[in-house]
Each structure stands twice: as structure tokens, then as C-alpha cells.
Amino acid sequence: MGEFRFKSEVWTSEYTGIKANTIHAFLKALRHVHEDVIYYHLYRNIFEFHYLPLDYANSFAYWMAENGYYVLAEKLSVIDPLQYTSLEDIRHDIIRILEDSGEDLDVLCSKPFYFIRAVRMAVDLNIVAKDLESFVNGLKKIGWHSLFYHLVTARLKLGKPINDFSLWFESIGEIELAREIEKVNLWAHTLREVKGQLISIVERKLYAH
Template identity: 30%
Template sequence: MGKTARAAEPFRFYTRLHLTELTGLRANSLVQFVRQLKSIPGGSIYYHTHRFLQQHQHLSPEPPNDFAYWVQEILGEAELGERLASIDIIQFSTIRNLRERIIETIEDYLAQHPEAGTRFSREGGEFHFKKAVSFILPTRYVSYDLGEFMDTLKRITTDSIYFHIFEARLRLEKKTNDFSNWIETAVGNRELALAIARLDPYVYTLEDLRRTIIHLVGKEIR
């Protein structure tokens, strides 16, 4: 198949709008914290592990997730904070599995340091659980081959890139990001699809991620 061959199906670019909602749940100790983690909505797990990436996407690598920050800075459990911050989110394809790893990490720490379960946050330092609510919207952009795809990548918003790379894979529980899925199944270029899938998007800013994907696609159509 030619590198600029017409795809079996076009790639349709979407974007997202997102709102943040309070869940009304909070915690002031590790024991209460892990109890809430077992029952909060999946959108809350997603929000607190991706908020820094969304709000501070110009920073690379991204700052620690909300859970790690609260445990370390408010409760003073530096070791646990480091363990939570070191969880490699790219290794998880579902929120459920990510939730289980976070809970397991905290419970293991409590088993090793039972005194940590008796410490409470100061007044006003409670962890307030929020959740992300996303609205997915179609854009006017449609690509029928890799050339059009690369040109469109230069024009779309970072919200669109974020949706197709992060939300589609983790929140919608697809096995890979939307770009790689289309390039492999519709274009038939497995090598390029794997090259994009192997990128760790959590160590890039969204603009750097855009440039990197454009570079990879560009090499294929020269």
C-alpha cells in the first residue's frame, strides 16, 4: 500500500469541552481516603490523575497527580507520595485498573506503616474529591490519507489532540489512541501506528506531542 494511499475510512477529528463537578466526598486521613477511593466515580479518578496535565500542559514532565500531592504535602507522607507519583499511568488501559493500583499502593503502605493511618489533615486541608465531565463534539476536520492527516494535525486545537490521545484510550477503554487505531486499521501502516502508540504522552506537553506526531507522519510521506 502506498504511503499516501486513501484510507478505507476517513479519520474524523473530535474535540471536547469539560466541566469539573464536586462529588461532595472528602477525606482527612489515609484510612478515609482509601475508603473513598473504592467508591468514587471513575471520572473522579481520571480528574485527579490528569488535572495537572490539562491545566498545566506547558510543563514537561507533568507535575504530580492530586493524590500524590495531598498525601505528601498535606499528610506529610513523603514516601507514599513518591510511590503514588511514580505510578506509570500509560501502562493502564482502564480507569478500573488504575484505581486498583492506587488503592493497592496505599493499602500496602498502611500495612507497612500502620501509624500513618492515625494521622489527620489540618482543618481546611481535607481532600475534596471532584470529577471530570466531558462533552465530545465533532469538528469540521476529516482526513482521507496521511497527507491530509498531517496537515490537519497542524490546525486542530490541543483539546482535540488531548481527546484522541488520552481520553479515547483511558476513559473510553480503547486499546490504543485514536490516531494509531486509524493508521493501522484504515491506512494499513502498522509500523507508524506502533511508533505513535509507543510514545509516552505523559512526558510531553501537548504542543510537543503534536510536533512529534507530525514529525513521525511526515517521515512516512516524504
């Protein structure tokens, strides 16, 4: 049975100094910015839980709405980072949506967009699980960043459309558990709540054994 190493990834925010006042300028910047800029603007909302007003799912969409581009705001909101395994694919899809929008891209926006980059730092927590019992003990010891890393960011690291926990459960033959964990909705709950849900899912299985 392979072991599971609990890791974490923390970050802070760096303003790139790039500010866009038109969709055209936004697009131009989007083509070239570091992929951690896309990570920041698309993923932070899931981490922060309702960092932005609820009507839109990410800061790109929110900016569009603030400037009256409601259709574009909706189209960008439907992008679900959890369905992606590459930030470049997200970048590509956003660019396509904007290029196909039919909007006049040179209209001056009343509110500018500030491109911010996530400065990410990986951390090993030195917590290892070898079975369900040690896994649930490990789960109890980790924080929100670690949870986010394994449930969300790991998809990008591994290039697989599944969270890290479920991947490990599959590897040890706990297929049902893997499915249950993947079903936990990150958009509907805070990470504090998600952690509680995961613990009870694994404990239920553990005590049923």
C-alpha cells in the same frame, strides 16, 4: 481504507463536596466516587502539563507528600495512566497500594483532600481524514483537547493500550508511523510541542512517499 474522524472532549471541574482529612476517609471516598473523579485527579496533570509540582505525578500523590507520606506519594506517582485502559483498574491499584501501606490510616492530615470530578463533554469536530495528507491537514486544525482525547482518553474509550492515531495508522498499514506516534512522550512535552512533533512525524512520512 477507513476514515479517521477527529473528535474532542472538553471538560470543566466540579467539586464533589467530599473532603478527606485522613487516609482512611480518603480510601472510603475513593471506593465510591464517580470514575470521572479518578480521571480528573490522574489525567489532568498530563493535560495541564505540570499542573502540580514536578516531584509527584498526580494530585493523590501530591496530597500524600504534603502530609508527610513520602513513600506513598512515590508509590502513587509511579502509576502511569497511559498504561491503563480502565479507570476502575486504576482505582483498584490505588486502593491496594493504600491498604498495603502499613500506615496508620486514621492520623489526621494537616491538609485535606478535595475530590473533584471532571464534567466531560464529547465534541465532533467534523474533520475527517482519508489518507496521510488529509490526516496531517486535520492534525493542523485540531486543538489541545482533541489531541489529548485521541492520544490519551481514547485508550479508556476503546479499552486498548494504544493511542487512537496509531490504531488508525495500523489499520491502514502504516505500522512504522503507528510506532513512532506511540513513542512521543506526553510527560516530557506540552501538548503544543506534542502537536508540532506529530505533524513533523507524519509530514516526514508523507513527503518520503
